[in-house]
Amino acid sequence: MAGCCNDSSNHVVVMVRHGQSEWNRQNIFSGWVDIGLSPKGKHEAIAAGVTIKNSGYKFHIAYTSVLTRAEVTLDTILNRIDQPNLEVVRSWRLNERHYGALTGLSKTETANKFGEEQVKLWRRSYDVPPPPMQEDHPYYKQIREDPRYAEGPDDGEFPSSESLKMTSERTLPFWKQTIGPEVRSGKRVLIVSHGNSLRSIIKHLDRISDADINNLNLPTGIPFVYTLDDKLHPLPGESMKFLGDEAVIKKAIEDVKNQRRSTLKK
Numbered sequence: 001m002a003g004c005c006n007d008s009s010n011h012v013v014v015m016v017r018h019g020q021s022e023w024n025r026q027n028i029f030s031g032w033v034d035i036g037l038s039p040k041g042k043h044e045a046i047a048a049g050v051t052i053k054n055s056g057y058k059f060h061i062a063y064t065s066v067l068t069r070a071e072v073t074l075d076t077i078l079n080r081i082d083q084p085n086l087e088v089v090r091s092w093r094l095n096e097r098h099y100g101a102l103t104g105l106s107k108t109e110t111a112n113k114f115g116e117e118q119v120k121l122w123r124r125s126y127d128v129p130p131p132p133m134q135e136d137h138p139y140y141k142q143i144r145e146d147p148r149y150a151e152g153p154d155d156g157e158f159p160s161s162e163s164l165k166m167t168s169e170r171t172l173p174f175w176k177q178t179i180g181p182e183v184r185s186g187k188r189v190l191i192v193s194h195g196n197s198l199r200s201i202i203k204h205l206d207r208i209s210d211a212d213i214n215n216l217n218l219p220t221g222i223p224f225v226y227t228l229d230d231k232l233h234p235l236p237g238e239s240m241k242f243l244g245d246e247a248v249i250k251k252a253i254e255d256v257k258n259q260r261r262s263t264l265k266k
């Protein structure tokens, strides 16, 4: 079985950004708004499951955010790999970064209004947060009063906007304290999460500099594999290995890079 090494000091983690959401399709900042998958995203989730199945991976535990687009992608994958009853841990700490005042706005219109460079800083820089979401923001109540956050984050840690750095401050403790020990104990782990929450974990694993993380764009629905040593450092050449057809992977990466200025995508 792939991903199932005899060497117990090698640990396999498969990660996937959820399939395309309706707001990815319409090029709208989503953050913590609970947007479902687009028809293309549903297909991507199925394709991710098929790819993982064909690669022979089986898992002991899976982690996802509390947002529907990630949960549905994970469920779809688990059904495809014949592990529908796998233990799943859901945490707000794996949610997408909170996009603050930009939440619900068109990425294209925001670039037209504030300039490409400013929007690139908000979207891809390490430590520039978007402007905060104020209480009169159209999505403020929907997010703050959502019962799924009754158990956390508490008032002090509930974000009103997050840079990638701020996102890391909640994803990395979860990686180190919750996922990491399971990986080290020999469990094979699947993580289905979001573009920026995964970028924060990848930055940590691959020790990507604050400047270079600008250039990392994650495609939707394409699984990738890390093989880690006991200290949870990637083995040489075993970082972020995308699974599946090379042409499909290349196109998906190009699509996500070009998303900023794109018009409606079907």
Ligand SMILES: O=C(O)[C@@H](COP(=O)(O)O)OP(=O)(O)O
Residues within 6 Å of the ligand: 017, 021, 024, 028, 029, 030, 031, 032, 096, 099, 123, 193, 194, 195, 196
């Ligand atoms: O919040 C959003 O709009 C996207 C990422 O947007 P960009 O950082 O690519 O603008 O998050 P996801 O679709 O991964 O949940």
